[in-house]
Amino acid sequence: EAQVTQNPRYLITVTGKKLTVTCSQNMNHEYMSWYRQDPGLGLRQIYYSMNVEVTDKGDVPEGYKVSRKEKRNFPLILESPSPNQTSLYFCASRTQAGKLFFGSGTQLSVL
Amino acid sequence: SQQGEEDPQALSIQEGENATMNCSYKTSINNLQWYRQNSGRGLVHLILIRSNEREKHSGRLRVTLDTSKKSSSLLITASRAADTASYFCATDRSQAGTALIFGKGTTLSVSS
Numbered sequence: 068e069a070q071v072t073q074n075p076r077y078l079i080t081v082t083g084k085k086l087t088v089t090c091s092q093n094m095n096h097e098y099m100s101w102y103r104q105d106p107g108l109g110l111r112q113i114y115y116s117m118n119v120e121v122t123d124k125g126d127v128p129e130g131y132k133v134s135r136k137e138k139r140n141f142p143l144i145l146e147s148p149s150p151n152q153t154s155l156y157f158c159a160s161r162t163q164a165g166k167l168f169f170g171s172g173t174q175l176s177v178l
Numbered sequence: 179s180q181q182g183e184e185d186p187q188a189l190s191i192q193e194g195e196n197a198t199m200n201c202s203y204k205t206s207i208n209n210l211q212w213y214r215q216n217s218g219r220g221l222v223h224l225i226l227i228r229s230n231e232r233e234k235h236s237g238r239l240r241v242t243l244d245t246s247k248k249s250s251s252l253l254i255t256a257s258r259a260a261d262t263a264s265y266f267c268a269t270d271r272s273q274a275g276t277a278l279i280f281g282k283g284t285t286l287s288v289s290s
Contacts (some may be wrong), residue, residue, distance in 0.1 A: 110266070167268075168223070171220045172218065172220055
């Protein structure tokens, strides 16, 4: 089954404790991206990757890092999380035609 | 950098009625897409319409695009309780698809 898998689904952490949210897709898509979703602000793009070893900033990249060492994986790294990064995060991959497939989301709370 | 704006923000209808949601945007686009999100879950792609297309259908969904007015509409016919969700338009300004920007969504509630 074609899917984007994100883990974990829920994560509670404390300020400053490094964390990684994993994302994997099985559709051989070149393009992957990360979004955060906040009430009243909608979905905002954090980072995207056009292919292996090619990443670029989206609209809200501050405080986040990504890496794309393999085509299927695109982890999101918060090296020093802060409470304003409490949010619902989505990973997505994209077909050649432009259609996005989303993961199920990661609800992150930073205390 | 919000591009699309959905209208209305919220819509409540009865089963069997039609639901219409609108999306307006500001700059020229390559394509416009509609997505559905069930409470806190991942978004699901519904329809993609290119800038040179005026109308597309998929099952009970009909999407129109008016590039002169920079607007799109999503019509769901004969709504069901299972259609209860948030609906988002996303506009793509680039050929490479790197500039897909989502609106804030319309929350649709269908009661039986």
